[in-house]
Amino acid sequence: xxxxxxIVVALTPVAxxxxxxxxxxxxxxxxxxxxxxxxxxxxxxxGSGASPGDAGGCLLPDPTELEGELLFSISAVISPETPVLxxxxxxxxxxxxxxxxxxxxxxxxxxxxxTPVGPALPPETLTVAADGTFSAxxxxxxxxxxxxxxxxxxxxxxxxxxxxxxxxxxxxxxxVEFACGxxxxxxxxxxxxxxxxxxxxxxxxxxxxxxxxxxxxxAMDPAATL
Numbered sequence: 001x002x003x004x005x006x007i008v009v010a011l012t013p014v015a016x017x018x019x020x021x022x023x024x025x026x027x028x029x030x031x032x033x034x035x036x037x038x039x040x041x042x043x044x045x046x047g048s049g050a051s052p053g054d055a056g057g058c059l060l061p062d063p064t065e066l067e068g069e070l071l072f073s074i075s076a077v078i079s080p081e082t083p084v085l086x087x088x089x090x091x092x093x094x095x096x097x098x099x100x101x102x103x104x105x106x107x108x109x110x111x112x113x114x115t116p117v118g119p120a121l122p123p124e125t126l127t128v129a130a131d132g133t134f135s136a137x138x139x140x141x142x143x144x145x146x147x148x149x150x151x152x153x154x155x156x157x158x159x160x161x162x163x164x165x166x167x168x169x170x171x172x173x174x175x176v177e178f179a180c181g182x183x184x185x186x187x188x189x190x191x192x193x194x195x196x197x198x199x200x201x202x203x204x205x206x207x208x209x210x211x212x213x214x215x216x217x218x219a220m221d222p223a224a225t226l
Contacts, residue, residue, distance in 0.1 A: 060132055061167030063092035063099050069205040072105060073223065074159065074183055075216040077197035081224040082149040083216050085113055086121075087205065092128075099128040107147035113226065114211055118144025128165050135162030137185075148190075157187035161200050177204030180218035 067090050073083040085108040092101045102125050109115040121143075126136040143155040163181035179202035185195045199217045206212070214223040 059167045060098060060128065060130055061165055063094050065167055066090060066092040066099060066101050066128065066165060069209070070179075070202045071108075071205055071211050071214060073201045073203070073214040073216055075199045075201075075223075076150070076183075076195065078193070079150050080199065080216055081221075082110075083201075083214055083223050084143060084147055084149065084155065085110070085211075085214055086143070086147070087116070087211070088202070095127075097127055098130050101126050101128060101134075107144045108211070109146050110149035110152070111146070111226070113214065117146040132164045132166050133162070134165065136160065151190050153190045155187065156189040157195075158185040159183060159195065160185045178202065178220070180220075 070088045070090070072086045072088045074086070075081070075083040086105040087108060088103050088105050090101050090103045092099050094100075102123055104123050105121045106116050107118050107121075109117045121138075121141060124136065124138055126134050128134045137158065137160045139158050141155075141157065141159055145152055145154040148155050161181060161183045163179060165179070181200055183195050183198035183200050187193050187195065201215045201217060201220070203212045203215065215221060216223050
């Protein structure tokens with residue numbers, strides 16, 4: 001389902017994080033392996049959850065505005081220009097606390113960025129508060145190795161992300177259907193590493209289902225070309 005209205009999404013800024021490009025993902029992985037024995041002790045297995053950001057000036061969207069399909073790009077700090085891609089399919093209902101969004105994620109091939117690989121992940125939920133803020137903590141997620149652009153092996157761990165959904169009223173056809181923010185959590189495979197410093201971006205999948213070219217952060221920097 002595609003949004004019936006356009007949405008502006010404002011999330012935790014990451015433009016000042018200073019993530020560098022990575023022309024050699026495998027080399028970056030090896031370099032990070034050497035550093036992880038020092039760095040990984042600061043983060044527990046469950047991660048700390050992503051910061052939802054400033055809540056000022058945000059209108060809560062209607063549930064229908066949060067339904068549809070989005071390309072979910074996860075840019076790990078060890079190789080930010082080569083994101084793991086998933087398609088997030090969402091449904092949403094209002095409740096007393098705001099909006100409950102149920103989402104199912106399907107991994108996408110790292111080699112063509114189009115083909116679904118492996119089984120869909122189990123359904124998860126997140127609550128969008130009255131001020132538009134949300135956070136999600138996906139426990140024990142397993143992602144098919146064919147979606148891993150760094151090593152090509154299975155990914156397993158906890159991924160936390162969060163931010164803020166803001167609606168435009170009245171609808172404005174010129175607004176971008178985009179979300180971005182920070183990722184935290186802890187991977188256990190292929191290496192036990194913390195995800196602090198990683199980012200995500202959500203991009204609306206247009207009618208017809210053709211996936212957009214992925215971007216990796218709030219600055220909308222493009223992913224490395226295949």
